[in-house]
Amino acid sequence: MKVLINSMMTIVLVMLGWISINSVYAADTNEAKNKPNILFVAFDDLRPLIGAYGEAEPKTPNIDAFAHDAVRFDRAYVNYPLCNPSRAAMLTGIRFDNNHDNFKDNKHPKLIVKQTTWPRILKDNGYWTATRGKLYHGNVPSSEKHTWHVAGEFWPKSRFKDGGPEIQQRIVDIGGREDQIKDYLKKGSGPGALMYASVDGPDDLLNDGKVAKDVVDMIKHRRDKSKPFMIAAGFSRPHMPWVAPKRYFDMYPADAGKIADFPEGAKQQFDAQTYKSKTRNGLWNEGVDDETAQKLIRGYMASTSFADAQMGKIINALKEEGLYEDTIIIVWGDHGYHLTDHGLWRKNTPFNISLRSPLLIKAPGIKPGDVVEQVVQNIDLYPTIMELTGISAPESIVYHGNSLVPLLADSSSSWTNLVHTSSAKGSYGVVTDKYRFTVYADGRKALYNLETDPHEWNNLAQDKAYQPLIKDFEIKMQSVVWNSAK
Structure with missing residues (x-):
């Protein structure tokens, strides 16, 4: 309504001759010119256990160097640890739970239309917008094509996705789950394949x-x-x-890769049914032996180093054009990842390691190298971008999160340290600065003290001393809004 009133007033003033249409256009153009540029970098399945977050083995020199110029969020979370709902939430500012009650409605195009995305708001306010690679869950949905001056592809129009004859004939080392390697070689792609492949070729051979x-x-x-x-x-x-x-595999010794620790008896108590899916076979570490598991982790780290190098090329381009210092740069991962933690490889579980994601933000005037320990979330990015650019979103826009600008200015700012979470098979819960609480679809409960038990092996949910805390969490969970711009 505010935008409409301002527009009507401008039209009246032009009609009365008090201002010219050229001056209006010039003012709007100049205002847009003064807005900061934005680079948004998204990584797929990148958990925050990398050099910039204190882990020595993964080699990510470009992210690590960028962290010195940015603010690092150590406790950034996603509301649902899966690509589709996490990316939709980040773009719309709405908390999604993957629609457990109606799976036909959890497709990305149906989520992304729930609210005008922040890239669209930027374009409406004078930004030149372009995307390439995986920002959405796949290619740019038809409803979002008008958001971009350049709506680039996620993958080139081919049935092969970093596979097929051209790439497969260059593979010099391959390993992992035999059934999934076979499927990858047959189809020329394998987005859910637990395998690695070292390819003798240049970076731009791959997407x-x-x-x-x-x-x-x-x-x-x-x-x-x-x-x-x-x-x-x-x-x-x-x-x-x-x-x-x-070349990225060669960055690591043959014995690189650390399998996650676990207490005695964990294998015997492994909850196969809860975590079994069309890609997970329900076995501890999906049935791969420790030697293969270590090689797979090395493959994950090589892929991380490869993606890190590609980001580095973009950062260098900004510097060469003299744009780096005055550009807002956001580096974000869409969720965490297990890599054998709790006998699992992937994401989409209620565990802290699955929900937590990397987030680094650099903005003009923000103190570099700071670290924020507060609990933040992917839905906080929409209001943050609006505030950093000085753009007022339409009054119809609803934020489920909060602007991170106060934390960018002062990492010790007062903050509500609570994130509402959901994951596969209908589990719901919360994460706070100290606890992770989850209620599974069958009514089972899990409570972990993340300070004293960061790897989440000691479930406190049956301890009488914690029942008041659990009750408080359950009350908070009853009032949360999912899947709707309310």
């Missing part, structure tokens, strides 16, 4: 290399330089299958 090349071209040549830009680069790695050029 993430092509994404980086296209984004660099956008920054240097294709963008409308009369407007501020918002460019989104989405990297598929380290999503499985872990296919990467050989």
Whole structure:
């Protein structure tokens, strides 16, 4: 309504001759020109256990260097640890639970239309917008095509996804679950394949290399330089299958890769039915032996290093164009990942390691190198981007999250440390600065003290001393809004 009133007042003033239409256009253009550029980098399945977050083994020199110029959020979470709902929530600001009661409605195009996305708001406010790679869950949905000046592809139009004859004939080392390797070799793609493949070829033989090349071209040549830009680069790695050029595997010794620790008896008590799915076979570590598991982790790290290098090319392009210092840069992962933690490989579980994701933000005027320990979430990004750019979203926009700008300015700012979460098979819960609480669909409860039990092996849900806390969490869960702009 506010925007409509302002527009009507402007029209009246032009009609009365008090201002000219050219002056209105010039004012709008100048205001847009003064907006900061934005680079949004999304990684698929990148858990925050990398160099920038204190883990020594993964080699991510570009993310690590960027962290020195940015604010690092150590306790960033997603509301649902799966690509589709996590990305839809990030783009719309709405908390999604993957529609457990109606699975036909959990497709990405149906989620993304729940509310106008923040890229669309930026375009409406004078930004030149472009995307390439995985920002949405797949290609840009038809409802979002108008959001972008360049609505680039997720994958080239081919049935092969980092597979097929051209790539397979260059594989120099391959391993993992035999059934899934066979499927990858047969189909030329395998998005859920627990396998690795070292490929003797250049970076742009694979899709993430092509994404980086296209984004660099956008920054240097294709963008409308009369407007501020918002460019989104989405990297598929380290999503499985872990296919990467050989040079990134060579960054790691043959014995690299640490299998997660577990207490005595954990294998025998493994909850196979809760975590079994069409890709998980219900076995501890999906049935792969420890030697193979270690090689798979090495493949994950090689894929992470490959994706990190592609981000580095984009950052270098900004620096070469003199744009780096004044560009807002957001580096985000769409959820966490197990990598043998609790005998699991993937995501979409209620565990802390699945829900937690990397998040780094650099913005002009923000103190670099700061670390935020507060609990934040993917739905906080929408209001943050609006505040950083000085744009007022339409009054119809509803935020399920909160702007992170106060924490960017002062990491010790007062904050509500609570995130509502959901995951596969209808589990719901909360994460706070100290606890992770979950109620499964069958009524079972789990409560973990993340300070004293960060790996979540000691379930406190049956301890009488914690019943008041559990009751408080359950009350908070009753009032939360999912899947709707309310």
